[in-house]
Amino acid sequence: MDLPEHRLPASTLVPALARQVQAAGGFATVLRKGSEWGASLVLVHRAGSFVGAYEKVPTLSGEPSWRLAAEGEAAVSAMVEKQGRFDPDLWVLELDIADAARFVPGLAASR
């Protein structure tokens, strides 16, 4: 009858994701720290010369889905700036690691 309430706040999930990527030898840094229970997350993903900003899209299954919202340095910076102004709860995590989908399910598939 009850809805699942065993969720973790963004303030736990986002730094944990950064640590996982770092522990695996990748680069990860929290570019923007949002609210404890922030609903919005943008991933700035680097792979070679590619840089893209992915928005987390909520899904019914709970499995996150990612939408490429901006590509290229200037567009990514502008997108992050704009979204941060729009939602003060926003978290932004930058990462650079091979096969990022190991840590962020669905991320690579959306490219």
Add this chain to the structure above:
Amino acid sequence: MSEGGNGEGHLRGLERLYAQAPVNGVFRSRLVIPARGRAEIRFDVTPDMFHAAGASHGTIYFKMLDDAAFYAANSMVEDCFVLTTQFNLFLTRPVKAEPLVAIGQWVSGARRVLIAESRLLDSAGEEVARGQGTFMRSRIRLMDLPGYADGPA
């Protein structure tokens, strides 16, 4: 969590707001907010809400799931009305003329963008549909809306 908050008063205000919304004269139903982040809507499906093949039209699913998630989200925002910006629906089973309950639960978000989900249960407690919505704080002040600031009806 924001100015003008008075806890219980906010939850009772939202319940009155729901009761006074014109749309709920069409969909006769009752909202209870038992705690912050949660909302329950009870209503009876009647044959005048059926589609041509004798079961509840999809409109009912959206109305109840959206409102349950909406009020669960707005219970976390004490100064302004929120607005639905996106809603996903998953319908499991047809609904006949029976009492239903929609249960909404806040998931995340605080200051601007909020996410909440909801489940629609039949009289046996079986899930017939579920939904998830994204809600955004608007500039509409709750205090300015009819019903919110009133005393007990």
